[in-house]
Amino acid sequence: MNRMNLNSLKFKAGKSKRVMAQTDAKPNLETEDVEHELPPAETDDGYVESSAQAEAASSETASDELQKLKAERDQLFDRLARLQAEFDNHRKRSAREQQEFRDYAVANAVASLLPVMDSLDLALKNSAGQKSEIRSGVELVRKQFADALAKLGLREIPAEGEPFDPQYHQAIEMVESDKVPDH
Numbered sequence: 001m002n003r004m005n006l007n008s009l010k011f012k013a014g015k016s017k018r019v020m021a022q023t024d025a026k027p028n029l030e031t032e033d034v035e036h037e038l039p040p041a042e043t044d045d046g047y048v049e050s051s052a053q054a055e056a057a058s059s060e061t062a063s064d065e066l067q068k069l070k071a072e073r074d075q076l077f078d079r080l081a082r083l084q085a086e087f088d089n090h091r092k093r094s095a096r097e098q099q100e101f102r103d104y105a106v107a108n109a110v111a112s113l114l115p116v117m118d119s120l121d122l123a124l125k126n127s128a129g130q131k132s133e134i135r136s137g138v139e140l141v142r143k144q145f146a147d148a149l150a151k152l153g154l155r156e157i158p159a160e161g162e163p164f165d166p167q168y169h170q171a172i173e174m175v176e177s178d179k180v181p182d183h
Contacts, residue, residue: 106152106153109152110149110152110153110154113145113149116145117142117145117146117149120138120141120142120145121142123138124138124139124142157169
């Protein structure tokens with residue numbers, strides 16, 4: 001304790017001499033507040049750190065802390081970008097799945113209605129030479145039915161006389177013919 005009091009007194013005395021020297025040289029400047037300044041930190045070994053060493057150590061820790069914060073910020077930005085990309089991919093995938101489900105549902109509904117269209121076509125084919133109100137009624141129903149299917153995205157692809165294209169045509173059977181060239 002004795003040693004600490006002696007060091008404190010020497011420190012305060014040195015500061016007050018410096019303050020007095022400054023006030024004598026420049027009387028208009030404000031003096032330093034010596035009472036609020038802390039003496040240098042004393043370690044367990046009794047070694048007193050100089051202010052330059054303490055400043056260097058604090059700047060290193062501040063620099064290290066800054067680097068850690070920058071790394072953490074970069075990690076958070078990376079995580080944010082990944083989450084945004086994941087959300088965007090999920091949104092696109094959900095929209096695509098919904099569209100595929102709608103297409104599948106419409107395709108199933110239309111597939112079950114195609115035999116009705118075939119029956120109407122067969123009825124019109126069998127009554128080809130007749131002029132009757134029933135035939136005109138069947139023609140009207142077939143036209144309305146074709147319009148309703150067109151609204152669902154179904155369109156008639158002319159197949160007779162066209163070269164076979166597996167992307168558009170579905171082969172029902174194969175028959176030898178001289179009228180159609182081989183593919």
